Structures are given as C-alpha cells and as structure tokens.
Amino acid sequence: xxxxxxxGRGGQGTVVASKxxxxxxxxxxxxxxxxxxxxxxxxxxxxxxxxxxxxxPIYDKSxxxxxxxxxxxxxxxxxxxxxxxxxxxxxxxIINSENSPEHFKFPDRYKxxxxxxxxIAVKHRLGTLAAPIVNTAIAGAVVKILNLxxxxxxxxxxxxxxxxxxxxNVKAAIEAYERA
Amino acid sequence: MKKVIMGNHxxxxxxxxxxxxxxxxxxxxxxxxxxxxxxxxxxxxxxxxKFIKVESEHSAMAACLGASLAGARTFxxxxxxxxxxxxxxxxxxxxxxxxxxxGNINRAMAPGWSIxxxxxxxLSERDTGWIQFYCASNQEVLxxxxxxxxxxxxxxxxxxxxxxxxxxxxxxxxxxxxxxSLVDQYLPPFNPPWRLTPDDPHAFGGLTSPDHYMELxxxxxxxxxxxxxxxxxxxxxYEKMFGRYLGQVEEYLCDDAxxxxxxxxxxxxxxxxxxxxxxQRGIKAxxxxxxxxxxxxxxxxxxxxxxxxxVAVLDRNISYGHHGIFYQEVxxxxxxxxxxxxxxxxIAGLGGRDITRDSFREIADYALSRDRVEExxxxxxxxx
Numbered sequence: 001x002x003x004x005x006x007x008g009r010g011g012q013g014t015v016v017a018s019k020x021x022x023x024x025x026x027x028x029x030x031x032x033x034x035x036x037x038x039x040x041x042x043x044x045x046x047x048x049x050x051x052x053x054x055x056x057p058i059y060d061k062s063x064x065x066x067x068x069x070x071x072x073x074x075x076x077x078x079x080x081x082x083x084x085x086x087x088x089x090x091x092x093x094i095i096n097s098e099n100s101p102e103h104f105k106f107p108d109r110y111k112x113x114x115x116x117x118x119x120i121a122v123k124h125r126l127g128t129l130a131a132p133i134v135n136t137a138i139a140g141a142v143v144k145i146l147n148l149x150x151x152x153x154x155x156x157x158x159x160x161x162x163x164x165x166x167x168x169n170v171k172a173a174i175e176a177y178e179r180a
Numbered sequence: 181m182k183k184v185i186m187g188n189h190x191x192x193x194x195x196x197x198x199x200x201x202x203x204x205x206x207x208x209x210x211x212x213x214x215x216x217x218x219x220x221x222x223x224x225x226x227x228x229x230k231f232i233k234v235e236s237e238h239s240a241m242a243a244c245l246g247a248s249l250a251g252a253r254t255f256x257x258x259x260x261x262x263x264x265x266x267x268x269x270x271x272x273x274x275x276x277x278x279x280x281x282x283g284n285i286n287r288a289m290a291p292g293w294s295i296x297x298x299x300x301x302x303l304s305e306r307d308t309g310w311i312q313f314y315c316a317s318n319q320e321v322l323x324x325x326x327x328x329x330x331x332x333x334x335x336x337x338x339x340x341x342x343x344x345x346x347x348x349x350x351x352x353x354x355x356x357x358x359x360x361s362l363v364d365q366y367l368p369p370f371n372p373p374w375r376l377t378p379d380d381p382h383a384f385g386g387l388t389s390p391d392h393y394m395e396l397x398x399x400x401x402x403x404x405x406x407x408x409x410x411x412x413x414x415x416x417x418y419e420k421m422f423g424r425y426l427g428q429v430e431e432y433l434c435d436d437a438x439x440x441x442x443x444x445x446x447x448x449x450x451x452x453x454x455x456x457x458x459x460q461r462g463i464k465a466x467x468x469x470x471x472x473x474x475x476x477x478x479x480x481x482x483x484x485x486x487x488x489x490x491v492a493v494l495d496r497n498i499s500y501g502h503h504g505i506f507y508q509e510v511x512x513x514x515x516x517x518x519x520x521x522x523x524x525x526x527i528a529g530l531g532g533r534d535i536t537r538d539s540f541r542e543i544a545d546y547a548l549s550r551d552r553v554e555e556x557x558x559x560x561x562x563x564x
Contacts, residue, residue, distance in 0.1 A: 035352065036350060038296060038350065059450065061344075061347050062450050065536075
C-alpha cells in the first residue's frame with residue numbers, strides 16, 4: 001500500500017488533485033481511497049488531502065499518520081508547517097517551486113523533488129495570474145516521479161473529471177509529466 | 181461501470197438507480213453533497229423525480245410522507261441536528277407505515293458544535309420504528325439503498341442508511357455502479373397496498389382509540405420481526421444478480437475465533453485490519469460488524485457470539501447514565517443464553533476522534549488480559 005499526503009492552501013484545488021489521481025489509479029485496476037482533511041475549508045488556509053493506493057481492497061479507514069510520500073502544492077507551507085511530519089524514511093517530498101531541490105533544507109533521509117507547477121498553470125491559463133490552479137500540473141509530476149500510472153490514464157481522468165478547461169488542464173499535466 | 185465516488189454520492193447513485201420519484205431535503209454538513217447531486221440529476225433529466233426544496237428537515241420528511249402516501253418512492257438525507265429536528269416525523273413515517281428511505285450521515289450532536297462522526301444522532305432515533313443499516317464502504321452504501329427500498333416497501337416500514345461523517349461521507353472509493361436494467365429487475369416499481377388518491381378518498385393517521393391503537397403497534401412489531409429474514413433473502417438475491425452479498429452482519433474470521441470484536445460503521449472496516457494483525461501475533465481474533473441495527477439481529481449475533489469466550493463491543497456513541505448502546509444490545513441479546521461470553525464494552529471515536537488499528541490493539545490487550553468484566557465502559561483515547 002502507498003499512502004500520500006498533499007499539502008496545499010484552500011482554493012488551490014489540492015483535494016481535486018488527489019481525486020484526479022485516484023481516478024487515474026482506479027482506471028488501472030487499483031483500489032484507492034482519497035479523502036480531504038475532515039473539516040471546514042477556508043480559502044488560503046493550509047489544507048490537506050490524502051490518498052491510499054493498493055492492489056487489494058483497502059479496509060483501514062483511519063487517517064494517514066505515516067505517509068510514504070508528501071506533495072507540497074504551495075511552497076510557502078514549507079516554512080509555515082512541518083510537511084515532513086510522520087513521513088517515512090526514503091519518502092519523496094514533491095514541491096511546487098521555481099527553486100531547485102537543494103534550496104530546501106530537509107534531512108537526507110528524504111528525497112526532494114521540485115516542479116514549477118505554478119509556471120505551467122499560468123502558461124496554460126489555469127485559474128488567474130494571482131491564484132493559478134496548479135492541481136493538474138502537480139498530478140502530472142506526481143504520477144511520473146512516483147511511477148503511479150501511465151500518463152494516458154491521468155489524461156483520461158482529467159478529461160472526465162475536470163469540468164473547466166479540460167484540454168488546457170491535460171496540456172499542463174503532460175508538460176509537468178515531461179518536465180518531471 | 182466502476183467510478184471513484186464519495187460516500188455521499190454513493191447515496192445519490194443508490195437513490196437514482198432505485199428511481200426515487202420524490203426527493204425533499206434540506207442541506208446540512210456533512211450531508212449536503214447527497215442532495216446536491218440528486219438535484220443536479222433532477223435538473224438535467226438523469227433522474228425523473230420531483231425535487232422539493234423545503235425550509236427545514238421536519239418539512240423535508242413531511243413532504244416525503246405525503247408523497248409516499250400518494251404512492252411515490254421517496255428519498256431524503258440528513259445528519260445530526262437535522263435528524264433531531266425530524267424526530268416527530270420519523271414516528272409518523274414508521275407509525276403510518278410509509279416506506280421512505282433516508283440517508284443519515286452520522287455526525288455528533290451539538291453542543292459542543294461538531295460536524296464530525298459519531299452515532300448518537302441515529303441511535304437517538306432507535307425507538308422510532310425505522311429499520312437502520314450501518315455501512316462501512318461506499319459500495320455498501322449504494323447497494324444498501326437499493327436493498328432498503330426492497331425491504332421497506334415489502335413490509336411498509338421506512339429505512340435509514342447510516343454512514344460516518346467524513347470517514348465515509350467525504351471519502352472517495354472505487355464503486356461499481358450497477359446497470360440500471362439490472363436494478364430495475366431487482367427492484368420493481370413501488371406499488372403500495374393503499375394510497376392517498378382523490379378517486380378513493382381516505383384519511384390517514386387520524387384519531388385512534390384505545391380500542392385500536394395497540395393493534396397498530398403490535399402489527400408494526402410483528403412486521404419488524406420479519407426484517408432479518410427478509411434482509412437475508414434480499415441480500416442473497418442481490419448477490420446472485422450483482423455479486424455482492426448484503427446480510428444482517430458482516431463476519432470476518434469468526435468461525436474459529438476465540439476473541440471477537442463487535443463493531444459497526446467504518447470502525448468495523450478498520451477492525452478487519454486489526455484482526456489480521458492479531459492473527460499474526462497468534463491470537464484467533466474475529467470481527468462481527470453489525471449492519472442491521474434495527475431490528476437487532478438477535479439470532480445471528482447469538483449464534484456467532486455463543487461460540488467464543490471473549491467479546492469486545494466497540495461503541496462510537498453513549499447512552500448517558502448507561503453504557504455504549506451496541507454494548508447494551510449485545511448484552512441483552514446474550515442474556516439467558518446457555519453459553520455466554522465475557523462481554524467487554526469500549527467507547528471510542530466520539531465527535532470524530534479517529535478510531536485506528538492502535539485503538540483495536542488497546543481494546544484487545546485490555547479484554548485478553550482480564551477474566552471478568554470490571555467496568556462496563558472502558559474509554560479508549562480519552563484525555564481524563
């Protein structure tokens with residue numbers, strides 16, 4: 001079983017990123033369980049989303065406390081909260097950032113990867129300049145780095161699950177996948 | 181067709197596939213998406229139903245009751261304070277023998293204000309005469325809606341499908357959405373033995389003298405007693421057509437068990453993982469998840485629990501001044517039986533506190549290290 005935690009801010013589409021990933025994984029016959037942090041979401045406040053992936057049915061309905069990997073949708077969260085809380089040794093920290101991985105000071109037991117999803121989202125006019133929607137670009141990078149699904153499954157999941165500008169979102173995901 | 185959907189939408193799809201004809205609801209967190217999706221389905225023609233917007237949950241149920249009496253298949257959904265506001269109408273539904281099917285998202289009662297899971301909302305409606313099913317997966321939620329219409333309409337008793345706030349309501353899982361044509365085959369249109377119609381005017385729910393009232397209640401109880409067998413029958417029929425069995429309980433490794441967790445809702449799913457872990461330690465554990473809470477599945481519970489020396493009942497609820505409610509029910513089922521296990525009662529997860537594999541480990545360690553029941557409420561994870 002693989003468990004992933006997403007860190008974002010309310011309004012960035014963090015929960016949708018985990019949902020799209022779940023859709024793509026389910027297309028390849030995986031069992032998935034995706035859920036948001038249980039509570040009320042406020043725009044701009046730190047939000048969480050979680051996903052469990054397995055080849056067998058998933059019975060554990062408790063929360064994820066020790067994720068295998070974390071995805072940081074908003075880089076300012078790295079300073080604001082401990083994104084490595086409970087993260088297993090050897091886990092990936094995938095950050096949406098214009099900086100290189102070396103810019104972030106994490107213990108050596110983690111693997112850091114950065115992808116400039118904001119730039120990709122802006123380029124494909126997703127959201128606004130001030131508040132770009134980066135979730136599909138993030139999903140593209142995550143799928144590639146963690147080798148979760150084929151790109152085609154992700155593209156299909158975006159076409160079916162993203163109601164606004166699906167083709168631009170597909171392009172963003174593909175670009176992030178190729179850059180990652 | 182397989183789809184990744186949230187528990188709330190599993191209720192919506194269940195109502196859609198059951199071809200609900202009248203839906204009346206009032207939004208409340210964490211139930212809102214149930215009726216949001218249904219209202220979209222009504223608007224775009226996916227579902228040929230009348231969606232009635234109302235000003236309160238009391239009115240939502242009242243609207244369902246009128247429609248049900250007129251012969252329509254009805255659906256609503258609510259949660260916590262909303263369910264409490266419906267309370268009077270719940271008695272009307274069951275007493276008036278109107279087979280409404282309702283989703284209730286288990287949410288803790290305020291105050292303190294909470295939107296998170298526990299079972300005190302639905303269990304407070306235990307004695308209203310509704311059938312209650314507690315679910316542990318989104319697939320089970322969808323399937324149970326369809327089964328519930330079949331059971332409810334056969335016996336003219338309403339059903340409540342209960343699922344945990346967030347842990348199920350907002351959790352996405354892979355769900356097989358059955359073919360409409362197969363569901364139509366399984367669930368024929370609602371054809372009540374009586375209905376409100378101008379062609380044959382009758383009044384319903386009128387003044388009932390002491391000469392007659394008691395017989396109405398006797399009949400309701402007698403029909404309630406038919407529910408367990410009907411759940412088995414309809415559950416097996418469902419399995420034949422859809423490949424998934426829907427019983428009164430879900431047994432996991434109970435056959436050779438020497439220690440059994442009695443659980444409900446999503447905690448009953450996590451319990452399976454805890455059982456696997458205990459088995460790895462050489463402890464013959466099992467999990468008995470109660471799906472049908474009302475009527476209580478006495479025979480099933482007795483036949484399974486009378487074989488084991490130790491039982492741990494987990495409650496995500498409390499009857500203040502008494503004990504956990506499932507614990508009371510299990511004890512009462514086992515009272516007077518020739519073979520009685522030691523039955524320990526645990527309370528955990530109130531107001532959405534997580535119930536984890538560690539919770540079950542703590543419960544097992546407690547129950548396996550004692551030879552008598554020293555206290556009837558063992559609190560798990562409470563800051564005393």
